Amino acid sequence: MSATDTREVSVYAGASILFGRVLTNYRNSPGLFAITLAAPLGMMLLFGFVFGGALAGGGDATAYRAYLVPGVLVLVAAMGLTSTASTVNADLHSGFTDRLRALPLSPAAAPAGFALAETVVGVLALALMSGAGYLLGWRVDATLGEVAAAIALLLAFRWVLAWLGIALGTAIKDEQALQQAAPMIFGALMFSNVFVPAATMPTGVATIAEWNPVSAIVAALRTLLGSDPAASAGAWRTQHPVLAAWLWIAALFALSAPLAIRRYASSA
Numbered sequence: 001m002s003a004t005d006t007r008e009v010s011v012y013a014g015a016s017i018l019f020g021r022v023l024t025n026y027r028n029s030p031g032l033f034a035i036t037l038a039a040p041l042g043m044m045l046l047f048g049f050v051f052g053g054a055l056a057g058g059g060d061a062t063a064y065r066a067y068l069v070p071g072v073l074v075l076v077a078a079m080g081l082t083s084t085a086s087t088v089n090a091d092l093h094s095g096f097t098d099r100l101r102a103l104p105l106s107p108a109a110a111p112a113g114f115a116l117a118e119t120v121v122g123v124l125a126l127a128l129m130s131g132a133g134y135l136l137g138w139r140v141d142a143t144l145g146e147v148a149a150a151i152a153l154l155l156a157f158r159w160v161l162a163w164l165g166i167a168l169g170t171a172i173k174d175e176q177a178l179q180q181a182a183p184m185i186f187g188a189l190m191f192s193n194v195f196v197p198a199a200t201m202p203t204g205v206a207t208i209a210e211w212n213p214v215s216a217i218v219a220a221l222r223t224l225l226g227s228d229p230a231a232s233a234g235a236w237r238t239q240h241p242v243l244a245a246w247l248w249i250a251a252l253f254a255l256s257a258p259l260a261i262r263r264y265a266s267s268a
Contacts, residue, residue, distance in 0.1 A: 017100070018113030019120075025087065026121055037125055039186075040079065041132060044072045047195055048136060062137050069133035070150075070221040071194035076129050077122055077158040078189050078214055082182045084118050084165025088264075089178050092170065097264070107265040111257075115162035122158035141226030149242070150224040156249050157217050164256040170263035193218050213248040220245035 048065040091097045100110050140147060172178045191208050192198075198209040209215050219241035 015109050015113030015116060018110045019117045022087065022114060022117035023120065037076065037128060040072050040076045040129060043075070043195075044068060044129075044133065044136070065133075065136055066138055066227045067222065068195065069130075069136070069138040070225055070227055071192075071218045072133070073126055073129055073154060074157070074214060074218045074221060075189060075194055076125050077154055077217075078161060079186070080118055080122050080125070080158055081161040081165045081168070082185055084114070084162050085169035085172070085178060086182075088114065088166050088169030089172065089175055092173065093175060101265065108261050111163065111166050111260045111264045114166055115159055115260075118162040118165070119155060119159045122162075123155065126154055126158075142224060146224045146226075150221050153217065153220055153224070153242070153245060153249075156246075160249050160252045160256060163260045164252060166260035167256050167263050170260070188212075189214050213252060216241065216245045216248045 048068050088097075097110075142150070168181075169178065172181060189212075191205065192212040192214040193209055194214065198206045198215060200206075201209055223241045
């Protein structure tokens with residue numbers, strides 16, 4: 001067997017170990033999964049039904065809910081960042097990561113399995129939230145191809161954030177510090193167009209929201225699902241939201257994957 005074959009087996013073995021372990025962890029601790037859904041679902045109910053009429057300018061709140069749900073779906077995918085970071089950090093403190101490093105595995109194997117498992121969990125979370133949105137009156141005005149493209153975009157974003165979560169969980173070794181950083185991360189996600197268009201915000205805040213990667217994914221999803229009232233206006237990234245979203249995903253992956261592999265293999 002060549003060196004290349006050995007490396008391929010090692011990548012598969014390590015990815016399989018982490019994939020199965022993460023899914024087992026969620027099955028044994030369903031509260032972790034519930035926490036991922038609780039905040040976005042609460043916000044969808046709050047903004048869609050309590051504030052919906054006001055945010056719709058006194059108009060049809062149903063139209064606002066159609067605008068809101070794609071943003072909440074992206075928020076669900078984005079919140080997986082903190083859950084991934086917390087799980088990786090817990091593995092560091094339990095010694096599980098050290099045991100993995102003792103095995104003849106490729107450095108990319110364990111993080112890849114971790115990211116894949118978190119993405120699979122994200123599929124279930126996004127499916128449940130989509131069902132909740134449907135029950136609340138959200139409908140998709142798109143072709144089958146556009147829906148498939150929207151699903152691919154959401155899963156790619158969740159995949160990239162899993163890698164970023166691995167890097168974050170290994171970089172912040174103090175568990176309490178990571179817990180304190182979680183609200184800050186959530187706050188950063190909120191500086192986006194999830195709930196209202198960036199154009200309605202003060203100039204400085206609007207600039208931050210427009211350059212937030214979350215805003216790019218949300219704008220692309222709304223365009224693909226037919227619920228973006230302001231597409232093809234403004235800057236280039238606004239005129240081409242889907243392309244801009246994929247460029248953000250590629251850039252985040254190029255930054256986070258090598259960092260996650262290096263930190264996971266060497267952090268102590």
